[in-house]
Every structure is written in C-alpha cells, then in structure tokens.
Amino acid sequence: MADRRIFLINPNSLEATTAMMVAIAKSAAADSFDIAGATATRTPTMIVSADALEAAAPEVEEIARARSGECDGIIVAAFGDPGLAGIKATTKLPAVGIGESSMLEAAENGRRFGVATTTPLLKAKIDALPDTLGLRSHYTGTRFTEGDPHELMRDPSLLRTALAGAVEACIAQDGAEAVIIGGGPLGEAAGALQPIFNVPVIAPIPSAVRRIIRLVGA
DSSP states (O other), X not given: OOOEEEEEEESSSOHHHHHHHHHHHHHHSOTTEEEEEEEOSSSOSSOOSHHHHHHHHHXXXXXXXXXXXXXXEEEEOSTTOTTHHHHHHHOSSXXXXXXXXXXXXXXXXXXXXXXXXXXXXXXXHHHHHHHHHTOGGGEEEEEEOSSOHHXXXXXXXXXXXXXXHHHHHHHHTTOOSEEEEOOGGGHHHHHHHGGGOSSOEEOHHHHHHHHHHHHHOO
C-alpha cells in the first residue's frame, strides 16, 4: 500500500500522454510511492513552441495549488518545466521538472551532455536551462529531428528512428557523453533508445521520479 503520493502534471492537454507518463513514472517509483496525474486543459495537445510553453505556466501553477493538499511532491512533466518556478515559490511541497531533473542527472560526474528532441521552436528555451542550473560548461547543445513533431508522434517507429539519428549526432558531432531525450511525450521512445547506445540515454520522467523521491524522502 503506497504511503506517499507524487503528483505528475502534464502541461500538454492530451489525457493519453498523461496516462503514458504516469505509467512510466510508476515503473520508476518505489513501491511506497503512488503516482497520480493531472492534465492541462487550456494548452495544445503537444507543446512545440516557446509561446505555448510560456502560456502553459499559469495553468500548471493553478493545478499544483489546487492539488497540493493531496500529495507529498510534484513533477512538472514538460521539458521546459513551465510553471515550476511559480510552484516552488508558492507551495511548500518539493517540486521538480523533467527538464531540470534530467540535466542534473546527465551532468553527474562531470559528464558533457546533449539533448535530442523533436521541437526546434523550443531551442532557445532548452538552451536556457543549463544556464539556470549552472551547467553551461557541460552542455553540448541540442539536436532536433527533421519533420513535423505531431507527425512523428503518430508513428512510434518513425519517432524512434528520427530520435536515434539526433542522439547519434549529439554523440558523434558534439562529443556528448550522455544524451537526454527532451520531452515528456517522448517517454516511451526514450526507454526504447536506451539499450541502443554506448553512452547513457537519459529518460527525463524517471530522472524526475528519482529526484522527487530523494527530496520527499524514501
């Protein structure tokens, strides 16, 4: 019987994505932690632009405030961590984002890390995260898949192939010693890609789960 609850907020407005991310989070959590999910309703089904990422933040903060009495910690499950700063400022609960969590894990032991993802319009937002975390010297940059992100999401096999190419570019061209698959909706693809490469391929949802569990206290 779980005695601690972690609340995962999906800033994308697609329930199926929330269900997928909650399933991944549960598989990464200890038995004593329950994972519950909530889905934004005023955002796109998949956030692919900086404007949409910024616009998602207020609703993410609203959800966190409304549900904070029901949980022991909060995960913001979009790679740009929308609303996370506001949650940290207005609630006493531990809160993490999948972007910050995966970058902190990727940079462990001084590793140089890159990001592979599908959303080129989020480049500036992704590039800003290492600066916020004090990891600029470890960051080798982000490589993006070609093609429309929505089309890739509709074809899991095509998505994995495209992301594998971006991961390879991070390693071969940028010298990354670990590569993050940058996005909550890419969670299943991240798990599938991990065995293919000789360097760590970081899945951001499990990273966030491990971090929030440490903050809450096992």
